[in-house]
């Protein structure tokens with residue numbers, strides 16, 4: 162008979178914590194020197210309840226959509242399969258969206274994964290580094306023959322979540338104290354821009370073609386290349402309106418111009434703002 | 440608590456006979472509006488490890504006016520493996536950024552094999568544990584560049600592998616590392632009831648001269664399998680009368696000491712928490728005038 166590899170004291174303790182079926186580790190006792198599973202279960206309960214609570218804090222719309230009781234069971238199974246790897250719980254739950262996508266009992270609610278991804282994006286944006294949004298005047302001051310060559314720096318708090326579901330409507334109706342005034346049409350896809358120009362996270366619905374435009378700019382494409390790609394992808398793309406939205410919501414922090422082959426072929430130093438007024 | 444900073448606003452020099460309060464996000468608007476007269480605020484370090492945004496902006500405003508205590512809950516000093524260097528680096532960054540008057544962590548572990556279980560788990564009190572806990576505290580104090588306070592835990596189980604008492608263990612940790620102690624009076628009471636010991640005896644053995652801060656908090660009553668009382672360190676209610684009584688005994692012995700009221704679950708309205716802190720402040724003021732009689 163082969164014996165199990167011997168676990169260290171904390172190893173045995175932690176293995177039994179996340180597996181309620183396991184008997185409690187040997188040597189763990191009450192005041193009379195006898196094992197007492199109810200005492201050990203206090204730790205089991207603390208771990209699960211506190212981590213379920215952390216997930217409920219990060220994913221309130223998912224919780225509201227599936228109901229508190231169902232969420233507790235769902236989050237519990239997620240915690241057991243994906244316990245945190247860091248003590249910083251604002252970073253716990255990145256895989257929750259994918260877990261919901263792949264969770265068979267929820268296959269009739271295929272939008273839940275995107276709802277979770279939007280809530281995750283909201284939280285990461287909330288905690289992102291502070292940065293001043295680009296002053297639109299900076300773009301206006303670029304000489305017209307170089308504007309097409311502009312490349313933008315993306316704000317650290319900026320995210321984009323594109324969904325085949327009305328993910329923004331679902332989130333707005335199920336968190337931030339939202340009430341659902343009219344039924345949500347599940348046939349409406351929504352792409353959501355998450356930004357935090359100052360301290361408050363903003364969610365905006367992206368217009369036609371804006372997803373392509375956003376992806377191209379974040380991948381380092383120039384302003385004119387990104388606009389061309391967006392128009393090619395969706396003939397309804399409106400450059401001016403989309404750019405106005407991006408500037409207004411604080412998608413960019415900076416811009417630079419690297420002209421291609423002409424005589425201005427040097428990087429135009431940005432004007433080097435040192436801070437922004439609160 | 441009297442660290443001086445250039446341009447220190449009035450409350451930054453609050454004397455230790457004003458109790459502090461654990462900072463909860465839901466209370467921040469009211470705190471920033473009313474500037475309550477509390478001794479200091481304590482934050483859980485892990486809640487401020489994001490890069491920016493509202494938590495840091497609010498904390499900076501609070502820090503402008505109040506002394507601050509940085510209280511880590513996730514470093515896992517009792518881990519069998521090495522400390523998480525990245526996490527320790529984040530603690531150092533927060534220490535540098537906010538320059539807190541107090542800095543503390545727990546005698547417990549919460550990470551094993553890279554899995555973080557979000558609870559303060561107990562250790563056996565023996566030489567093996569002592570050596571690694573002291574190594575970890577040395578590393579913390581070296582990396583962060585300051586003395587830390589180590590908090591006594593609430594425990595629900597004991598270990599057959601223990602060969603010394605918790606107080607003897609803490610005494611030896613202090614002697615070897617030069618760290619200070621955070622005496623959580625609620626944890627003393629909870630652990631003593633849970634292990635059928637007299638809290639007074641525990642406190643007699645406790646290395647009280649090393650105490651740099653005191654915690655007060657609420658616990659929830661339960662029972663173990665054999666129907667003996669089992670107290671849960673829930674931080675979800677007022678401080679228990681027995682804990683107040685022990686706190687008074689401690690104050691009589693050591694005089695006023697930075698004291699924090701913790702309330703982390705079922706967080707009440709700001710006024711309720713403030714009232715708890717004011718009760719502690721009343722006792723601290725009496726302790727500052729030893730001739731006065733005590734009354735709770």
Ligand SMILES: [Fe+2]
Nearest residue numbers: 590623654701
């Ligand atoms: Fe405590």
